[in-house]
Amino acid sequence: MTNEEAYLLAAGKRPDWFVYPNGFARMVRQGILDLMPWHLMEAKAAREKARALAGRYPSRELFPFAYRQDNDDIACWGKGHGEQVLIIHDFASPGFELERVFPTFWDWFREAVEETIQWE
Secondary structure (H helix, E strand, O other): OOHHHHHOOOHHHOOOOOOOOHHHHHHHHHOOOEEOOEEEOOHHHHHHHHHHHHHHOOOOOEEEEEEEOOOOEEEEEEOOOOOOEEEEEOOOOOOOOEEEEEOOHHHHHHHHHHHHHHOO
């Protein structure tokens, strides 16, 4: 199975409002899948996490793509938020789950690289 098959859902299998940003697809094609402490989610895990997030935060429509290994932070795209990356602190009380917003995928990526550099 290729990285694209493992990490990118086909149009009919992901939310109809969502299209992968070019930068994310490029990372997957290049095999940049782990930026400790962040890890990209395989497509199946992303779909399962999306269902779980919908149950915990019914006022949001989220599609996750990465998780942080040392806490419950999940990097997501949200319906109506364009290419912004929303950092959701999973299991927080509804209304308190949004930790941070990055304007674009590449803004999130730059921060993830900085966190990788500092990770011990």
